[in-house]
Amino acid sequence: MKTYDRRVEIAEAAMPLFADRGYYGTGMQDIAAAIGIKASSLYNHYSSKHEILAFIMTTAMTDMLNTHARCLAGMHTPTEKLGATVATHMEFHAHRRLETQITNREISHLKDPDRTQLRRMRKDYVNRWIEIITEGMETGEFTCEDPKITAYALIDMGIGVCNWYRPDGQVELEILKVIYKEMALRMVGGK
Amino acid sequence: MKTYDRRVEIAEAAMPLFADRGYYGTGMQDIAAAIGIKASSLYNHYSSKHEILAFIMTTAMTDMLNTHARCLAGMHTPTEKLGATVATHMEFHAHRRLETQITNREISHLKDPDRTQLRRMRKDYVNRWIEIITEGMETGEFTCEDPKITAYALIDMGIGVCNWYRPDGQVELEILKVIYKEMALRMVGGK
DNA sequence: CCTACCGATCGGTAGG
């Protein structure tokens, strides 16, 4: 591990490749060529190909958890919290399409201990959604059949965005956020 | 290509492997070993590894389109149609987890002409959802911001099921269907 | 950061 910047640069070069061809479909040669060096030189910055994948995925998941925690600032009611959570979740998957695609598709290729850690983080994230929905049911703001299933459905529909959203598309991100917020509030019987 | 049965048997042996390790992460040896033969013998039934992937994906997509068309029988109002569509979509992704996982994850690994064909089928499928939602808005049964985005969100939340549903889990499939139907109808402002 | 190289495995073919 030399400079951290170089590690990030390599990871960013690997992202479109992992997202497009998958982990096993991408060679160290491909990643190296993307930044104009030889494959063997990558080992000055990462000890293995797996480490590049793990770096990308844990960085993305860590950022998502932090971004979510930050978006809750100033939100008090479950309705406010869920609205912010949905909008931020959706926006994160739109802004960081490649990393979230990789994180969701290649998780089975991660080896321990990274996989266990990532699963733990994901579980933590899901639990936050479940808690917000449950809280909303307690205050009477929400009414729904099952907080867990509802959380799954809401998360899944936000994840889906990373597969079809295009920055140069015809739908504005800000409009998308409004639409997703509205759909979510309806789903939990809120507003 | 010898007997069709053998082709199906090979494809079914490949499914859990492709779903778990991905297309490039699975070798012909792995697939062959799963049914107790040598890798080279697979070429008596498929001309390439790619053909196995294409067979799995086009079969799954064809079945999904047919299953959906069948579920609309006897449904007349947009509300009925959407309810049947959501329930059937979700159930298909629960029943055929492996194939739908593969179809959604490995589509970028498909080569033409299979990829183009699959994309066309998928587009056809999405259009059916959009049309039902649009029809519901015209009759006044539904009210929502954008039929296309709403269709995407509904489809994505159903697809998500193939990633977390387990046949031996604690949630009954019939209950899931009811929950998803209810969430969908709320999302389009129906019921 | 490079060149040179390692053993292993890849998808696929030939021939029976």
Place this chain on the structure above:
DNA sequence: CCTACCGATCGGTAGG
């Protein structure tokens, strides 16, 4: 269905 084998490529190492 098998054995035997092909060239290509894989992730990774040695040494500078």
